Amino acid sequence: MSLLERFDTLDPEVIRNPYPYFAEMREKAPLFWIERLQAHAVSRYEDATYILKNPALFSSVDIRIAGKLPKDRSSLELGSVSNLLSSDPPIHTRLRGLVSRAFVPKRISEMEPRVRELSKGLVAEMTAQGEFDLMDGLGTPLPVTIIAEMLGVEPSRRRDFKLWSDSLIEAGSEIIRDGKASEKNIRLGQEMLAYMTEIAEKRRREPRSDLISMLVQGGEGAEPLTPKEVNSFAILLLAAGNETTTNLIGNSLVSLIRNPEAYEWLRRDPSIAACAAVCEETLRYDSPVLGLTRRTTQEVELSGGKVPADSTLVVLVASANHDARKFPNPERFDPQRDTTGLLSFGHGIHFCLGAPLSRLEAPVALQELTARAPRLGFAQRQPERIDYGMSFFLRGPRSLWLRKN
Ligand code: HEM
Numbered sequence: 001m002s003l004l005e006r007f008d009t010l011d012p013e014v015i016r017n018p019y020p021y022f023a024e025m026r027e028k029a030p031l032f033w034i035e036r037l038q039a040h041a042v043s044r045y046e047d048a049t050y051i052l053k054n055p056a057l058f059s060s061v062d063i064r065i066a067g068k069l070p071k072d073r074s075s076l077e078l079g080s081v082s083n084l085l086s087s088d089p090p091i092h093t094r095l096r097g098l099v100s101r102a103f104v105p106k107r108i109s110e111m112e113p114r115v116r117e118l119s120k121g122l123v124a125e126m127t128a129q130g131e132f133d134l135m136d137g138l139g140t141p142l143p144v145t146i147i148a149e150m151l152g153v154e155p156s157r158r159r160d161f162k163l164w165s166d167s168l169i170e171a172g173s174e175i176i177r178d179g180k181a182s183e184k185n186i187r188l189g190q191e192m193l194a195y196m197t198e199i200a201e202k203r204r205r206e207p208r209s210d211l212i213s214m215l216v217q218g219g220e221g222a223e224p225l226t227p228k229e230v231n232s233f234a235i236l237l238l239a240a241g242n243e244t245t246t247n248l249i250g251n252s253l254v255s256l257i258r259n260p261e262a263y264e265w266l267r268r269d270p271s272i273a274a275c276a277a278v279c280e281e282t283l284r285y286d287s288p289v290l291g292l293t294r295r296t297t298q299e300v301e302l303s304g305g306k307v308p309a310d311s312t313l314v315v316l317v318a319s320a321n322h323d324a325r326k327f328p329n330p331e332r333f334d335p336q337r338d339t340t341g342l343l344s345f346g347h348g349i350h351f352c353l354g355a356p357l358s359r360l361e362a363p364v365a366l367q368e369l370t371a372r373a374p375r376l377g378f379a380q381r382q383p384e385r386i387d388y389g390m391s392f393f394l395r396g397p398r399s400l401w402l403r404k405n
Contacts, residue, residue, distance in 0.1 A: 004029060009036050009392035010177060016388055018290060018395075019331075022319035031304030037176070038067045039293070039312035045323035045343070047302045048315045051294055052347035058294035059088050060350065064312050065293060066176050083232040085240065085350065092349060098218075098225060099233060100353060102150070102211050108356040111146070115361055118145060119368040127372050127404065131379040134400040135250055142365055143245035146357070147237055152203065152210025157195065164192035165238045172239075173391045192238075193231055200230045237354070245358045247288035247396025248279060249365050254386065254397065255282050257377060259333040266335070270370045275363035277335040282362075283344040285333045287318040290395050292346060317343035318395070379403040 003024050008014060014021060025032045025043035032041040042048055051058045062069055063086075084095050101107075119142060126137030144162045153161055167188035171181035181189075200216050207213040215233065218224035225233065256263040256278065266274055291314040298309045307313070320343045322330040327337070345352035352358075369376075378384075382401035389398050 002028070004032065007032075007034070009034060010390070015390065015392060015395075016385060018318070018392075019322060022316060022322060025316070026319060026323060029304065031302055031307065034314060037065055037312070037314060039065065039314045040307055041291070041314045041316055042302060043316045043319040043323075044303050045320040045326040048317060048320035048343055049341075049347055050302070051313060051315050052292070052343070052350070055088050055092075055349055057297055057300055058313065059297050060086055060092070060294060061088050063293045063295045066179075068175070068179075083229075083236045084353070085236055089349070095225075095229070095233075096349070096353070098223070099215065102214060103353045103356060105356045108360055111150075111357075112360060112364070114149070115142075115146060115364050116368070118142060119361075119365045123365075123368045123372050127369075131381065131401055131403045134253055134402050135246065135397060136399065138365055138369065139246040139249040139396075139400070140242075142249070142361055143242050143358075146361060147241050150211045151234060151237065152199065152208055152212050154199075160191070160195070161238070162242075164188055165242045167192075168235065168239045169243055169391065169394065172393075173389075176392075177390070192235070196231045196234045197227060200227050240352075241354045241357070243394055243396065244288045245354075245361055247394060248282060248358060248362045250397040250400050251286040251288060251395070252279055252282040252362065252366060253369075253376065253400060253402065255286055255333050257402075262333055262335050266370060267374050270367060270374070272363055272367055274335070275366040275370070276359065278366060279359070279362040280339045280342070281333060281335040281337060284321045284327065284339045284342040285330075286395070287321055287342075287344040288394060288396055289344060290318040291316045291393055317346070373404045375405040376402045377405045 003021050007021050022043055025041060030042070030044045030047065032043065033039075034041050042051060084092060084099070087095060119138070122138045122141055126132045126134070140162065144165060145158065148155075148158050148161050167185040171185040171189065174181050174185065199212055203210070203213040204216045207217055212230060212234070215225045215230050216227075256266065262278070262281075266278055294313045294315060296307050296309055296311045296313065300307050321327065324330050326341060327339075345355040379401035380403075386400065387398045388395055
């Protein structure tokens with residue numbers, strides 16, 4: 001029986017290792033109908049880039065997943081406010097213009113000393129124990145603390161911030177599985193909204209040097225965001241920026257431990273450039289984001305056939321990154337390869353705004369970890385089958401028990 005006959009986005013086997021399924025899609029069914037999501041999966045590099053480059057044909061607005069529109073899927077009542085991710089030009093162009101100032105490379109590179117200090121502290125504390133959970137000790141707290149500091153969240157609310165971030169992701173999976181978010185996650189979402197509204201109000205009255213102040217104030221020729229837009233953006237940063245970077249840190253360690261040659265290469269030269277190369281290859285080889293969604297605005301032709309207007313596409317960027325037509329010998333993890341063109345941060349107008357931040361955080365974290373614990377292996381308590389949670393769209397270990405060798 002073909003692997004694809006039993007493909008299901010909720011199957012633990014698929015979630016644990018979707019790559020053999022993707023390989024079969026690329027070869028035999030480049031346009032593959034996913035029943036559970038009521039969507040066509042697109043798996044080849046050429047189709048993926050074509051779709052992401054053409055927002056007029058492939059919209060980010062009102063995408064149905066499992067037949068449901070975002071307003072039916074949302075556990076948070078934001079009215080009709082669009083965020084960056086779920087808007088098309090011209091709304092997207094305006095919003096992106098307003099918020100992109102906060103993420104320009106210069107501003108991000110100025111954060112290096114803080115990212116390093118935080119990573120150093122977390123690594124020291126974590127590796128003081130013989131065995132430790134990398135996700136709990138470093139992968140999770142690093143990005144969530146940095147984004148909380150950027151936004152200007154009070155330190156006392158940092159734990160809540162992480163809770164809210166997790167509940168957003170969990171609610172997304174619940175909606176696909178059960179048709180609605182759980183009471184708990186709806187309550188956490190409402191709690192977060194109330195808190196963010198309060199912060200935005202405070203910063204409007206008494207601005208500081210944080211991101212929320214910048215957004216509510218406008219300035220440098222930019223108009224201020226409305227309170228709902230600020231909320232919506234803060235939520236997007238939480239959802240888009242935390243788990244993804246956490247996953248990247250986790251996936252890079254899994255890749256290194258399973259590929260001793262690459263790990264040895266890094267140990268011989270643990271420079272920041274080498275750490276960055278490992279992170280780039282991890283992005284390609286084991287992408288933190290598996291798929292992006294789009295809606296066709298008219299009938300289109302892709303490899304594998306025609307797709308009617310108003311259909312949902314799942315652009316499998318993780319599969320595109322393994323397309324041998326673009327990346328030769330794609331199943332080999334090789335930090336020295338050319339990864340130009342990888343699609344893990346998307347492509348085109350929605351290209352990840354936080355990419356420079358993750359490209360700062362993950363290599364610094366890896367460098368600090370390698371300096372203190374250069375030879376890590378899986379701890380005995382780490383099950384051979386890593387737990388990847390239940391989300392098909394985001395991929396990274398829930399916990400990763402390591403020990404110093
Ligand atoms: C957009 C991946 C980290 C903020 C995206 C997109 C991808 C992505 C694939 C495009 C979505 C689409 O086209 O539909 C990742 C990965 C990350 C990461 C793999 C880490 C390894 C971050 C961080 C932040 C962030 C740290 C912010 C702090 C955003 C925002 C967008 C976005 C705001 C929307 C941009 C737009 O629509 O114009 N990200 N992301 N991301 N990401 Fe990231």
